[in-house]
Every structure is written in C-alpha cells, then in structure tokens.
Amino acid sequence: MTNSPYVTEQFVDTDLGNSAYLVGSVESKLAVLIDPLRDVDQYLAAAERLGFQIIHVLDTHLHADFVTGTREIAARTGATIGASLGAKLGFDHQPLGEGDDLSMGGFTLRVMDTPGHTPEHISFWVADDDGKTPGALFSGGALIVGGAARTDLISHELTKPLARNLYHTLHHKLMALPDEVSVYPTHGAGSFCVAPTSPDRMTTIGRERRFNPLAQAQTEEEFVERALAGLPSYPAYYKHMRAFNQRGPMILGGVPILKALSAPEVHAHWERGVVILDVRSPKAFARGHIPGSYGIRLEAPLITWAGWLIPFGAEIVLVSRSAEDRLEATRQLIRIGYDKLPGYLEGGIESWAAAGYEVETVPTMTLAELRERLHDRDRLTVLDVRQDSEWAAGHIPGAIHIEGGRLPYDELSLPTDRPIVVHCAHGNRAMAAISVLRRRGYRDVIQVRDGFSQWEQAGYEVER
Secondary structure, eight states: OTSSEEEEEEEEETTEEEEEEEEOOOOOTTEEEOOOOOOOHHHHHHHHHHEEEEEEOOSSSSSSSOOOOOOHHHHHHHOOOEEEEGGOSSSSSSSHHHHHHHEEEEEEEEEEOOSSSTTEEEEEEOTTTTSSSSEEEETTTTTTBBBOSSSSSHHHHHHHHHHHHHHIIIIIIGGGSSSTTTTEESSSSSSSTOSSSOOSOOEEEHHHHHHOOTTTSSSHHHHHHHHHTTOOOOOHHHHHHHHHHOOOOOOOOSSOOOOOOHHHHHHHHHHTOOEEEEEOOOHHHHOOOTTEEEOOOTTTTTHHHHHHSTTTTEEEEEESHHHHHHHHHHHHHHHTOOOOEEEEEHHHHHHHHHHTTTOBBOEEEEEHHHHHHHHHSSEEEEOOOOOHHHHHHHOTTEEOOOOOTTTEEEEEEESSSOOEEOOSSSSSHHHHHHHHHTTOOOOOEEEEEOHHHHHHHHTTTBBO
C-alpha cells in the first residue's frame, strides 16, 4: 500500500497451512503480532530487522491446530497478550471485544466479534485516517480465500449453531466492508481447519464477494449446507489444542535442544513405554529401525502425522539423520504441544545395533511386482491409507481403504493369514501406517515403494 502508515509482514507455515502477521507502525515503530506459532524466533528476527517493538500479541481465536505463541512473545518482549473476552484464558491477558481499540501510534487496530469458526472468534481491522474505514482485515478463520474455516472442530452439537453464527458474521458484517479492503486470513491452503480452497494466502472483500461460494449463498440454510459439505477428517491432536491453549502452554524460551542419549539409555526409555519416533526416510526406516517405533518422515509432514498417530502427551525420543533434522523435528513437535522430549538416540540406528539390540526391517515391493502378484491371484490384502477424497478419485481394484489417521484408533479387522501390502500416494504415509500396524500386532506387512500416483502414471487398472 503506497504511503501506508503501517507495514505488514506475513509468515506462512505451509505444513500447517497457516499465516501469522507482524503489523508495524512506520511512524512509531510499534508493532502487533497476530496468531503466532509457538517457536517465535522468526517473528523476533523480523521485528529486529524492521526496527519494530512488539507491544501487542494477539490471537483471533482458540486455535485447534497449533499451540499459540503469545506467551512466548510476551515472555521475550513484554508485549501485552490480547484475546477474545469469550476465550476465558487461564493466564494474564487483555480481554477484547467488539469495538475495542489498540492504538499503535500511527494506526489503530479495532476489534470485531466474528463468531463461527469458534464461538469466541474475533477479527482485527486497521482503521484508516477517519477512524471508521477499514484498510485491512485480519480475519483469522472467519473469512479465508474462497471460503471460511470449518465449524465442526469443537463438538457435533455446536457444528450447526456455529455455522449459523458464521453465516451472520460473513453476510452481515464482513461482506458489509468495502470491496477494496485487503483480507489477511490465518487459515489457508493446507490447513485441516478449512476445506480445500485456493492456494492464495491473501484476498480482498471484493474478490470474496464475487467468487466465495459461502458469500454467494442466498439463505442461511444454503450457507449451512455449503459450509458443512465435503469437510475432510482432521488430525487427532486437534481435540486437545483448544483446552491446551485456553489453559496456557508452558513457556519454553525457544526451541529446546535435546539431550544426547546412548543406546542403553534409549533402551531403558523404550522398556518403560516411551515413544520412539524415527523421522528418517521410509527407505532408511525399512532398512532398519527400533522395534515398535513410529516411522514418520520429517517431510510427511511430521507436524500433521505425529499429531494424528502418536497419543497426545506422549514422551518421545527421536531418531534422526542429522542435527538439522532433529532441530526441525523438535520445532514441529512443540508447535502442536508435544513437549515431553527426553532426548535423541546418539549415533542413530547404527549405535542401537552396535549395542546388540534388536533391529526390525520392513519388506518392500515395486508397483510392477504388486500388479504381477495381483494378476497371479496371490493371497494379498492391498491397503490404501490415503484420504477419502483420494480414494474416491481412483484406487487399485480390490484394495481395502482405511485412512491412515484412523489406524491407531479404529477397530481393525484386517486379515492375519496373508500379507498386507500398504500404499499411499507417494510412500510417506504408507510407512507411517505400517509402523502403526506393527504396533497393533500385524507383523506380515509390506510397503509399496512408490504410490498410487505412479500406479496411475504407469497406466495400470484404476477403479473409480
């Protein structure tokens, strides 16, 4: 924005599909940070680079998909935490509601109640010179590019009432704003808090008025039907995040540096039931891993699949390829509340094997081998662990489908008298699924090295 009194810097986390925003005054150099993740070093570095002092740190709502970074920022900068009055936080903060103002010495941030995605949801808009006209809207999940964030994350009983709240928020408040208002949502493409939408991370009121199907709904009933249609499943850890953020996460003071543990020390943790999380590639995991460990590749992404497969609150010992991978794994785990991290296996799986402890392997097969064995009518069970929408778009004939995220929790009736061959789209989810199946007692499990994408590209049979 030319000659704007404020500067906006966006921080996109593509694994979570979310954005945080640093908004600073050109005149006063005072800044506000909106919806930060828990590892706050990137925001502090940006504020220092721009010469900004963060005096307010705000959440638009009680997040279901990540741990708030507001307490970390407040501890490091002295900033005041601001959150909705309805959030009823269990730690020091400034309760905010409709019409409250935060003066930034050059611009004013004004609060708007925007319930729907959550009951306590608020948005923030930047007041222009007249103090009445919004120049930009920080909308959280109340309005996103091409939609709005889902309303079914709290309870079944609240899903429709919240969708009705969202209708009034969108149609009677947000769509009443001028077309030229820039919109900066928190949730976006890649977030399980939303249905699939545009990859764009920013929009305008005018664009959403013209193209957003929820904004074009003619009645409340039509809106509710559209808002609740086609919602995908979401990671299991979501059900813990709201209370976790409301209570107040522990202040870490930075990304923890994990303790190096010898193989005997890891074995002692392993014997008492501590989770072993191996973040190496599926290929490396197949060659050798600690029995009972979860094999979730760092790039899977770990932040989604650890939260889907590993019980929330579990103690976790890491096995990784490098110090860089270990640091990134730690960063992703603390973002979703997995704080109990006793350490990592020093020397990797090689040190475990050298100490004389058992190493498990996973057999693999190619797509061509799988197809040949299916044509020969070998007694195989093919298990597809992709999402429901992927399965519906096309799958291997005769395969069984269970979403990978359901494997730790569902009653499974998979056969035990024949090999189970597991595949996904590319390979990462299949190995994670195999590690869960092994933990649940299924021993004769084989990974398909490639996935359904390659099956389709090869021109093999597809059932739709």
